[in-house]
Amino acid sequence: MEKVDSNTKVLRDPxxxxxxxxxxxxxGVLILIAVGLFILLCVLFALTIPDLFxxxxxxxxxxxIGITLLLIIVxxxxxxxxxxxxxxxxxxxxNGSLTTLEIMKQVRLTIRRILKAITDFFLRFIPIYAVVxxxxxxxxxxxxxxxxxxTSDVTLMTIMISSVTMLFVGFLNRPQPENDRPLSHxxxxxxxxxxxxxxxxxxxxxxxxxxxIFFFPESLNTHLTAQIxxxxxxxxxxxxxxxxxxxxxxxxxxxxxxxxxxxxxVFAYSRQYFSELRRGDPAMERESVLKHALTRGFQENMxxxxxxxxxxTFLIIVFLLFPRLKLLAMLVVSITALILDxxxxxxxxxxxxxxxxxxxxxxxxxx
Numbered sequence: 197m198e199k200v201d202s203n204t205k206v207l208r209d210p211x212x213x214x215x216x217x218x219x220x221x222x223x224g225v226l227i228l229i230a231v232g233l234f235i236l237l238c239v240l241f242a243l244t245i246p247d248l249f250x251x252x253x254x255x256x257x258x259x260x261i262g263i264t265l266l267l268i269i270v271x272x273x274x275x276x277x278x279x280x281x282x283x284x285x286x287x288x289x290x291n292g293s294l295t296t297l298e299i300m301k302q303v304r305l306t307i308r309r310i311l312k313a314i315t316d317f318f319l320r321f322i323p324i325y326a327v328v329x330x331x332x333x334x335x336x337x338x339x340x341x342x343x344x345x346x347t348s349d350v351t352l353m354t355i356m357i358s359s360v361t362m363l364f365v366g367f368l369n370r371p372q373p374e375n376d377r378p379l380s381h382x383x384x385x386x387x388x389x390x391x392x393x394x395x396x397x398x399x400x401x402x403x404x405x406x407x408x409i410f411f412f413p414e415s416l417n418t419h420l421t422a423q424i425x426x427x428x429x430x431x432x433x434x435x436x437x438x439x440x441x442x443x444x445x446x447x448x449x450x451x452x453x454x455x456x457x458x459x460x461x462v463f464a465y466s467r468q469y470f471s472e473l474r475r476g477d478p479a480m481e482r483e484s485v486l487k488h489a490l491t492r493g494f495q496e497n498m499x500x501x502x503x504x505x506x507x508x509t510f511l512i513i514v515f516l517l518f519p520r521l522k523l524l525a526m527l528v529v530s531i532t533a534l535i536l537d538x539x540x541x542x543x544x545x546x547x548x549x550x551x552x553x554x555x556x557x558x559x560x561x562x563x
Contacts, residue, residue, distance in 0.1 A: 273306065276313065281306050319381055323388045330392035334400055335411070337361070341404055342416040351422045351429060354404075354521055358528035361397055365390070366533070371542040401515075401522050405430065422521045433516035433523055446523050447512060453530040454508055457537055458501055464544035466493030 241249040266285075273282040285306070337357060344353045368390050403409060407417045422429035427439050435443075470489035515522040537543050 276310065278306065278309060278313075281309065322381060322384050326385050326388035327392045330389055330396045333393065334396035338400055338404065338409070339412070339416070341400075342409075342412060342418075345420040346416065346418060349422055350420050350521070351424060351524070354422065354525050355528050358525040359532045362529045362532040363536070365394060365397070366536040366540075366543075368393075370540065401525055402518070405519050405521065420521075422519075427520075429521040429524060430519045432518065433520050443520055443523065446520070446527055447516075450512075450523070450527045450530050451508070453527075453534050454504070457530075457534055458497070458504060460537055461500075461544045462490070462493045462497050464493075464541065465496050466490045468545060469493055 238249060238252060241252065270282045270286060273279070273285070341350065341353055341357060344350060368386060405420050407419060409417055420430060427442050431437070431439075433443055466486075466489040469492045470485055473485045473488060511526065512523075515526060
């Protein structure tokens with residue numbers, strides 16, 4: 197053990213001071229006396245020196261306003277979850293250690309944290325914003341379509357809406373470089389909006405000729421006219437008349453275009469595999485490499501082809517129950533999609549994104 201010199205003073209931790217009831221009572225009396233003297237002086241100054249009293253009153257008033265604002269800010273910080281910042285602010289003010297610049301810095305930091313918390317709160321509702329935006333866009337397109345249909349034939353309008361909306365969806369779903377970074381807020385919004393908008397388009401084509409849309413006035417809920425020559429597009433698709441052959445031709449043309457798109461997709465994948473196999477084994481016969489590449493490309497797209505057949509058959513059956521105008525819209529959408537595939541070859545080999553309807557059918561039908 198170390199020896200302690202007798203001349204060395206040992207410092208001990210200070211013992212907590214116990215405040216007795218008599219000390220508390222004494223402090224209370226002193227405070228009351230001080231308040232009483234202050235009030236007495238204020239009354240005396242008010243009677244004898246009004247100008248000095250007015251200055252004291254103004255200083256006291258603004259001091260109380262500052263204290264009140266401080267308490268409101270502290271309360272607001274605690275209520276929104278910034279308790280530590282409230283403590284820091286109170287501690288700094290009480291200790292008198294904050295200069296004007298430090299106070300402004302603390303206020304700026306607090307405001308930034310509050311704004312970030314508010315921003316994060318609202319960003320949680322990105323899916324809702326996306327769905328609401330898609331619904332509003334659906335209402336706008338339907339209103340525009342109905343407004344034109346009040347006085348004019350809607351055939352050309354149907355072709356325009358079908359092609360423009362397909363181009364818009366194709367632009368949103370354009371291939372993006374893959375990365376492992378988490379999705380940004382705009383990318384999350386786009387993903388949810390894609391799902392919602394494609395569903396809204398499906399609903400639009402189902403309700404475009406309805407005369408019972410509750411959120412539209414009676415003037416817009418009118419019967420539409422759509423005709424190409426003597427072919428009435430407002431007749432149901434399965435109607436048997438002199439124009440049935442035209443309906444069959446529209447369905448066959450749509451099927452042919454969609455099959456062409458699937459074949460192009462298989463060939464695009466096969467071309468990639470062909471290049472890989474040729475680089476891996478240059479001595480391999482060209483015919484054998486081509487066969488392996490085509491087989492692999494077809495197998496790679498097998499699930500997508502099955503889903504496409506099921507989904508497309510479902511759409512044709514549904515649209516045959518409605519006016520032929522919807523079949524025309526489907527044909528225009530298919531043509532536009534084929535043009536996009538040709539103009540943007542990356543679409544053919546990009547990972548296919550499914551909308552909500554496609555995922556619902558895939559899960560329901562186990563495909």
